[in-house]
Amino acid sequence: MRLLIVDDGFYIVEYLKHLLDWTKYGVDHIETTTNSIEAKAILDQGQTDILITDIRMPEVSGLDLLEHVNKHMLRTKVIILSGYSQFDYAQSAIRLGALDYLLKPVDKEDMEKAMQSVVKHIGETPPDKEELDGPGYLLSVISEQQSPVHSVSHADPSLNTLSFCFFQVPDGGGQAEITLRDNSEGLEDFIWQTPSGLAGLVLTSRMGSLQDKMEHIHFSQSFELGKKNTVRHHFYSFFHHEDMDASDFARWKDWNLPSKFDATQWELVRRNMLKKFAQLTVRKHKLLYLLEFVHFLYRESNFLQSAEVADLLFYQLSEPDAALKSILLSISEWNKNADCANHQIVHTIQTYIADHISEGLSLEDLGKIAHLHPVYLSKLYKQETGENLSAYISMKRLEKASQLLIDSSLHVVDISRLVGYKKNQYFIKLFKDQYGVTPYQYRRQHIK
Template identity: 50%
Template sequence: MKVLIVDDGYYIVEYLKHLLDWKEFGVNQVETTTNSIEAKRMLKESSADILITDIRMPEVSGIDLLEYVGELKLKTKVIFLSGYSEFEYAQKAIRLGAFDYLLKPVDKDDMEKVIRDVTKVIEESQPEGDTAWEPYDSLGYLLAALSENESLIQEFKPIYNGFEQNPMCFFRLSPADRIEEGKLRETLEGFNAYIWAAPPSLAGIVPESETQKLKAVIPSITLSEAFQFNLKDSVRYSFYQFFYQEEVGPNDFSLLRNKEEFSKLESRKWECSGQRIQKEFPKLMNRKQRVIYLLEVIHYLYLTNDNLRAEEVLEWIIHRLEDPCEAYEYVILTISRLGKEADLSNEDIIDNVRKYIVSHIDEALSLEDLGRIVHLHPVYLSKFYKQETGENLSSYILFKRLERASKLLIESNLHVVDISHMVGYKKSQYFIKLFKERYGVTPQQYRKQQIKLK
C-alpha cells in the first residue's frame, strides 16, 4: 500500500512520516509533499491508497484534494488533519466522503487506530485473487505502440477509457526550469497527459485540445502533429518527425522484421544479441534506419530488465538518439553490462518466481513484486512466463493456493475461514467458490471425503 502525506508545514510531514512503523500496517511506500498543487500531480500520476492531508492549505485545500480524488475516480481513502478551531469543518468533510480526521497535534495512538481501520477497509475492499496484473506504464505503452512487435501493445492497457481514440500531440520543453514545469502541470491539470523528465528537457504527450492554451502559457513549448494511439502509422509518423526530424512510412519498418537479435534480446541472451547488433548496425544505410533500429533494441532492453530505469531510457530517446552512433555505443555497453550481471537462465527465472509464490502464498502477490525478484518489467514477466510454461502466471498462483488449502483441510482442524486467509483470500466465500470450481465440492465436503478415505 502507498500513503501520501500533504501539509504545508515541513516539520509536520516529517513527523508524520516517521511516527509509525508503516510496514506493520502493510504500507510499503510513504511519500510526502508540502506543496498541495504538487500533491494533485502526484495523485494523478501514481494514485495513493491513503491520503493524509491538512484540511486548510494555501492554493489547494484538503477539501479540494478530496474533490480531486473524486474527479479522478480514485479509490484513495482521505484522512484529514485539523485543528480544534476547524472541528466542524472536519466533520463536514466526513460527510463529503473523507474516511476520518485527526486533530493536531497528532497523537501516535490516534494515528495507529485510524491507519489500522483504514488499511482494514482497503484490504477488505480489494478484489480477491491476484492483484495488479495490468500495471500501467506510459513509457512502456509508447514504446509498444512504436514497436514492430504487435503483441506487445496488447500487454499495456491505458488507464483512461477512450485514451487511444483521442487526438494527442507530443511536446518538448527545453530547457525547462521549475517555473515552466509548474505552469505546464497546472495547465494540464485534470487532463490525460504524460510528462517525462529528461534533463534539461521535459517531454511527453498532451491532448491536442489543450495545445493552444499551452502555447499561450508557455511560448517556448514545441508540439508535434496530432495523432491517435490506435493508429500505429500515425503515432510513428508524428514521433519520428517531431523528435528526430525524420519522415517515416510503413515500409521503413520492414528492416525490423524477422531479426534474430530481437528474439535473443527477448530471451535475455545478452552476448548473442550484442554480437548480432554489432554485426547488423553498420549495415544500416542512413540515420533514419539507425534510429528506427536502435529504438526497437531499446524497447526490448527496457522490457527485459528492470535494472534499466525509465529515466535512463528517456535520456537515450530524447537526447542520445539524435546521434544514432553515440546511442549505439551506449546500447552496446548496456548489453555488455547486462551480460556480465546476468546469472539467471530462463529456467532459473521460472523457478525463482515459483519459489517466491509458494513461500508468500498468503500474500496479495502482484506482478510488480514478482518482476522485482527476477529483474523483469512486470508486464513482460507475464508474457515471458506464458511463453516458457504454456500457462498463465495467475493460473499457477491459483493452483498453488488451492493445493495448499487442500492439504490444510486434510492435515489440520483449522476452520475454513482461517485456511482461506492462510492461502491469500480475505473473503472466505470467494475462496469456497474457487475451491468448488476446482475440486467439485466445498472445502467442508472435501475434508469429510478425505477423512472417510483414510
C-alpha cells in the first residue's frame, strides 16, 4: 500500500515518517510533501491508499484534501492531524469521512490504533486491480530481501503465470514510449522512461508486434514472474551481462544491511556501506550488493523515486562504482535540503526573538511563526542547536537587559519590562543568576 504524509512543517513530516514500522500495516511505499497543492496532485494519480494530513495548512487545508478525496471518489483512507483541539474541526473531519482525528504531538500508540482501523477498512474494501507498484514488485522478485507487502497478486493473480520478457531501448523516448505503452495491455507500471533510455517488462505475446514497429528494441528470454530464480537470472544476464548462481545470492546475508532506515543515523549507514563495498572485488558481487541497498532504500525511505530506481536497475548498475556515487549523491542532496530547512527554521525563530524580545515569546506563539507544533519546534531547536529554546530566549533577554543597563539611563523596572519580564523581582533574580551581580551592581561596575 502507498502512504502519503502531508504537513507544512518539514520536521513533522520526518517525525511521522519514522514514527512506526509502517510495513507492519502493509505500507510498502511512503511519499511525503510539505506542499498541500502538490499533495492534491499526488492524490489525483489515484494510487494513494492512506493519507495522513494536517488539518490546517496554507492554501489547501487537510479538510480541503478530504473533500477532494470524496468529490473524486478516491479510495484513499484519511487520518487527520491537528494541533488544535476545537471540536468543530473534529466534527467536520469525521463528517467528511476521516477514519480518525489525532491531536499533535501524535502519540505512537494513538497512531498505531488509527492504522489498525485504516487497515481494517481497507481489508473490507475490494482491492483495486489496476494498482501496481512496478519498481517495488520487481525489486521484491530480483532481490534476496523479503518484501511480502509487494505482491502482484493484489493487482491480478493471473500475472504470476503470464509469460514476460525484459526489454531495453537505449536512448528511446517519444514515439517509442508511446508504442510500448500502447502494447502493454494495461501493464504500463512495468515500463520506465529513464535518462538512459526505455526499459522494463512486456508480455512475451507482444514481442513480435513490437519488433515490427521498433527497430532498436532488444528482448531477453521469456519467464514467468512467479518464478523468482528465473526472473533474476535473466535480469542480471540481460541488463548487466552477469551469470549469477545460488552461491552469489547467498552472500547478501553477510552484508548486514540495516533493518530499518533512520535518517539521523545516515552517516553511520553510509560509512558501513562504503566499508563493505570496498571489500568487494568481484563486479557481480558489487552489483548484487548495490541492488540490495537500492531495494532497502526504496522500501524504507523516499530518497529514491521510481525513475531513479529504474535507471539504477537497468543501466547504472552496470558500472557499480559510478552507481554507488550516484546513490550517495541522491541521499546527500536530500540530507542537505533537510538540513537547510531546519537551519532556516532556527534562523527564522532567532530573528523573530531578537525583534520581539519585549513580548511573551511563548512556545505556542513561536510555533505559529514556524508553522510547527510547539512540541515539535522545541525538539527541532534542541536537535539543531544543542540548547533548549526557553534557555535561548532567557539568554537573549538578559543580554538585551545588560546592554540597556550600560547604554541607557532607564530604571531597572523599565528595562525589565522592555525585555519581556513583567515581575521585576523575578528579572533581578535571573539576572543575578546569569551575571553574578544584581542589575544595579552591574550598571555601577560598567559605568565609571
